[in-house]
Amino acid sequence: MTHDGFARPIGRLSIDHGVVDECRELSVEISRPIEELARTHTTRSIERAVLRLIGITGAEGAGAAAQPRVNQVIDAVDATVGLQRGVLVPFLHAVESGCGDIRTAAERIAAGDVRPEWPDGIDLEIALERARRESRRAVDSITGAELDRAAKIEKMGEPGKPWFYLIVATGNIYEDIPQAQAAAREGADVIAVIRSTGQSLLDYVPEGATTQGFAGTLATQENFRLMRAALDEVGDELGRYVRLTNYASGLCMPEIAAMAAMERLDMMLNDCMYGIIFRDINMQRTFVDQHFSRMVHAAAGIVINTGEDNYLTTANAIEAAHTVLASQFLNERLALSAGLAKERMGLGHAFEVDPAAPDQILLELAQAQLVRECFPDAPLKYMPPTKHMTGNIFQGFLYDGMFNLVGALTGQDIILLGMMSEGVHTPFLSDRDLAIENVRYVFRGAAGLAGDVRFEAGGRVERRAAQVLEECRQMLRKVADIGMFAAIEAGMFADTVRTRDGGKGLDGVIERDAGYVNPIADLLADELGVG
């Protein structure tokens, strides 16, 4: 299905581009120490992602109780030569010293039969040469995802914008598949498989096809593969490529990014700060992990979705509107520095102003158009109301309709479909069908209007947008002043105080030694033209 008449309405709302430029400059300044941190550190999860990318798979046990092979190898290397020079050399030295192929070597190291060592002289040369070769192959497989996707789209057809984004989350991949296929047949362009609650706090990736989860389905490589195949099948049937989304967040962000590339996922939730603020993951861990993850996403042609909507689930959407914008500027900067093009930044925001507030729709329209004007090239992702959805499903259905209307008038690219039963239970099959009926009706009727809408100079929409933009500038100035780490420690984002050394996962952050070897990261940086 194509949604004719979609265009991004730009230049409809007069904003001060001098302020926008200053916000971008401030974001560059704020991001510098984060980029430096990422350049000088690695994490256990980055090293595990490297091992996954050179072909180590499998685990002892299955599902959420699995002990993945990559974790076992990392633990063994950490306990012997340490991780400050990276995992590749000691691991591939073991391979080259007669441990067999990559898979067998991993098994033997995991079993304790082989003790990882850092080689010298000619052995080091051999291991480095092997590392370069395996890394080249790994990076080719990451960039191959983009070519693969392009070929599929060529064959199946590209859905027009906006893309309707639907969530499935039964906990059981085999239940998710027919639901996802049904949703695609009903009109969904993007399927997101919500992760099981709490997966972000696991410091390993569960293994295999899984049938149990809490409020979602575990992200595993096998689950990714199964869903990808199912959506390709339905895409062939419908003559329209159906995109698959998952979540590169939490303690295993880089590994999930690598799995997404290998299994040709198309969009990944990936925010530079979400884990810190909302999951209490250590800030250094998150900042180092997000950089590597974003390079992988960039090379694989994956569109990232950022998580600014989350700010509004706790804060007041009228008072905290500028924090969403500030976070979008920071997410943009940290994506650019990882080589991700603006066309791949699904910056997130949400429709969360209290419907009881006067001018609710005016405020939402001002925010949505402001974001559109500030980020003209970004495929914006617009999230429906959740915080003020109640058991009054009739009101909720209308509220979702208003969200769709604002989305249509402001040219939001990716529309997450609102469910009238949001906040009551997991959606019924019929709730999803009704949501698609709602969004189709509104876009059919109103998307064409977007081209004709202009906001009055000096009018209330313009004044509100200018106010939010100014508050955003003030906030970014303050953050630049004290530095990003101190700003988070001062609770400047979502009123949540997080300390530099607090939260989960700090023990997995490792300062790189001068001899650090990670040709995958180097090749990615070269290809993407980033330092």
Add this chain to the structure above:
Amino acid sequence: MPEIKPYGDETGDGMVQLSFTLPLAESERARQAALALATKMGIQRPQVVHMKGMGSDFTFFVVYGATQHSVDPDTLTVEEREFPLLSSQEVNKLIFERLKRPLVVIGACTGTDAHTVGLDAILSMKGFAGDKGLEYYSQIRVVNMGAQVTPDEIVEVARSEGADAVLVSQVVTQRDAHVLHLKEVREALEAAGLRRGLVLVGGGPRFSPEQASELGYDRIFGRGTKPSEVAAYLAWSVTHEVPV
């Protein structure tokens, strides 16, 4: 009071609306199945006012009809709220007069649930729906432990802070995890010998007040609870004998 029936547009017409999905392709047989089901549900003269196939295996229905059933409200046993609703000044006054010190409240989301929206609505100054949170009360001291707090951490803080009350919130759950998590906190407090000395309150959109005894809690608050109700309950319960 006489037996009553739902009110559509005149007294006693019994009119109700239903919507549901049947696992059948859209067809005349599917329509008849919907009507037959409505009849079994006690709906007289059911009408399918909307039928829509969803894919090849499901059909959605909207059905109107009159229920044959009625109820006599006077014969029902209803649990009325056991405590009086008070203004913030009354709550502060009651605590000040009876305790002679501020009431200490610990709040936490436990288990894997990272959603503090419910907890913050009750605890934070901002409150919920125009109703100020417990932090607003001068005679209540709030310790908000945030999300993903373990039962042991709650026990530790309850002890070190000398808590009068512990509030446990659960928002996003599946497969009864919310019930399990609340029980774990109660058991940890019991094991530490703290349970009897404090008021234990659970809350979240999936709970109903009737679950209190099953969970071993003093009070459960469900969907839509305002902070002032919780404040009034806490003031009432710590100044009365705490039910065990």
